[in-house]
Every structure is written in structure tokens, then in C-alpha cells.
Amino acid sequence: MSLPFFTRASAARLRRRRASKASLASMSPAYFGLAMATGIVSLAAHMLGTAAFALAPLFARILFHLNVVLYCSLWVLTFLRILRHPARVLDDLTHHLQGWGFFTVVAASSILGIQFLEQAGNIKLAWALWFLALGLWVCLNYVVFTALIIKTHKPELKQGINGGWLLAVVATQSISSLSLFLVADVPLEYRTLMAFLALSLWLWGGMLYIWMVSLIFYRDTFFRFSPGDMVPPYWINMGAMAISALTGASMIEQAADVPYLESLLPFVKGFTIFYWATGTWWIPLLVILEVWRHGFRHFPVQYDALYWGAVFPLGMYSASTYRMDLMMGFGFLMPVAEGFLYVAIVAWAMTFIGLLAWVGRRIFSRGQAGHNSTTARRHGIRHGLRTAAPHTRHELPTRHHEVGRAGHE
DSSP, rough: OOOHHHHHHHHHHHHHHHHHHHHHTTTOGGHHHHHHHHHHHHHHHHHOOOGHHHHHHHHHHHHHHHHHHHHHHHHHHHHHHHOHHHHHHHHHHTTTTTTTGHHHHHHHHHHHHHHHHHHSSHHHHHHHHHHHHHHHHHHHHHHHHHHHEEEOOOOOOHOOOGGGGGGHHHHHHHHHHHHHHHHGGGGGHHHHHHHHHHHHHHHHHHHHHHHHHHHOOOOOOOOOOOGGGGGGGGHHHHHHHHHHHHHHHHHHHHTTTTTHHHHTTTHHHHHHHHHHHHHHHHHHHHHHHHHHHIIOOOOOOOOOGGGHHHHHHHHHHHHHHHHHHHTTTOOTTTTHHHHHHHHHHHHHHHHHHHHHHHHHHHHHHHHHHHHHHHHHHHHHHHHHHHHHHHHHHHHHHHHHHHHHHHOOO
């Protein structure tokens, strides 16, 4: 007996499995931006404390614990993707736009390390994340750059570059920043070496920014720029400078414990303000472009993993402004830090709600597909029984008749 409902149910299950595999295969390598954004908003709230709002310390602790869960979950998904779809991962790693997304792993690890140190006092985990971030940075830095240089088929400049390239700068500065937070826990004989490493990464990140942002600015001003080109990672133009300013402020703080840094203090202060001022210049332009994109060109707003690349710079600007104001002794930038903390919290909440809604829709659609499959199966069974029943009633008398005939003979 052949029942078509079995085929339909199997096809439905196959479609669900293929959809699940497709989701994992197409997972953005920049998804660790979720941990980056959550971590820096938590750190900014922790730094400003009750000066920002009464529940800031509690909010920071909640986000810290949430970020640990998110970070571990993203690693699980990443390992699954590497095991099941190694070819897709390799393609992303050597792609002109996707490859830079892997640097979010480095930045997320460094920021979580700072969180463990500052918010939980866990030095061992902070060091573990420092080693992990440094190892990943070395590997990704030379794998991605080498692959893009030697690959045969390359896109044109207008199609192959955007603000996401600057994630390499963010990753570099994040390791420098974590190194400076750990300097106080380094033995005296190695403290100068640690500070030198942090300073070298800080300066290298600044030089890399100059190279990359020159290409990005050239692409945006000399080639057609459509609303679809204004992707959220363009906010990294500002975020890369904000984390550079945060690192510089941390260097100023550690100068008292490292004589080598103290001799460079005027230079460090000047470059810190340079980084912060450059990042600040980008903010009005990026806001204008967002208004043009969504307000005038009516580009749809829908959840995308890349939006975490816009949340992170807002939180980082708040944290860097606070630290720079504190280390320089200005005093007049504190309201700016508080204001951007509020903006960052709202942006994080909206994006996180978008993520939950996106996950909810996918779960509901799969559950609905499963319900439809079960309903079809039950309907098919009843239909099959009704179809088979007349044949059964016809066969039984015949078989009894044959048995009766055999007995009679």
C-alpha cells in the first residue's frame, strides 16, 4: 500500500532540516558583534555607575552575565558551522567583505576579558581571554590579509570595501586595551614589555585605520553611493577611533606605574585626543546618512546581525569619552559620555528585541511547519484506512471461501 502522505511528511521534515542547515551555513562571521556590543554597553554602564542613572550598576551586572552566555553560545554555533560547513567558512574567510567579520571574535574576547577583570575581579579568565584574543589576532591578521592579496579574482573597489574592514583596527585596539588593564598584574620585570606591546598595537591600529579609511573615503566620494551601501558597519568608522581613544586613556592611567610610558605621556595624550576628535567628526555625518537612507530613500529597517556593528560604536564612544575626560581632568565631557550611554542602551535594546523577534519568527515557522506535517500525517492515515477498508472487506470473504472450498474437497 502506497500512501502519499508519508512522502509529504518526509518532505516537510527534510525542508526543516535543510532550512536549519542553511541558517547555520549562512551565519554571519560578524555575529560576535553581539558580544562586542553587549560587553561595551555593560562596561560603559559600570564605568559611569550611578552618575548616569540609579540602576546602572545592576544593569551592568545583568548585561555582563548575559554576555557570558551569548559569548559561549556564539562559540558553540561557530564550532558547529566549522564542522558542518568548512567550505563556507573558508569562503567567508577569504571574502573581501565577509572576511573582516571574523575579527569580531578577537574584539569580543578582549572586551569580555576586561569585563571579567573590572566587573568580576577574575584575573585568570581575563588572562585566558587575552591569550585567546592575541592568538586569534595573529592568525586572522595574516590569513585574511594574505588571502586578499594573493587571490586571483577580486572585486572592484566600490564592491569590495566598506566600514567593516575597520573591524581589524577594533580587534587590534581591543587587545591593546586589555593589555593595559592587565599591566598592574604583570610582574615588575615584565611590566615594561607589556606596556611596549600595548603601545605598539595602539600605534599599529592607528596606522591601519589611516590606510583603510582612506580607501573607504575614496570609495564613498568617487563612486555611486546607494542606500544599500550604507550598511551598519559604517559606524565602525567612528567606533574604531573611539576604542583607540579608550586605549589611549588607559595608557595615561598606567603611565604612573610604567616609567617608559611616563616619558611618552605628552605624545600619548595628544594622540588620544586626535583619535577621539576623529571619531567625533564621524558622528554627525553618519547620522545624516542614516536619515537620508531611511527617511528620504525609505530603505526598510529590519533586523540584521550587522546592526550590532552600529550598537558597539555608540557604547564605545560613551566609555572612551568618560575615560578620556577622567584621565585628562577635563570635566566638561561627562554629560557627553552619559548622553551616549543612554543612546547606546536604547540602540542595544531595540536591536536585541529585533533579534528575539527574528528568532521567535523562525521558531514559530518551524513549529507551524511541524504542526502542518503532523496534521497531514493524521489526515493521511485516516484517508489511507478508509481507502484500504473496502479492499479488506472484499478479500476476507474470498479467502474464507477458498479455505471452505479446500476443506470441502
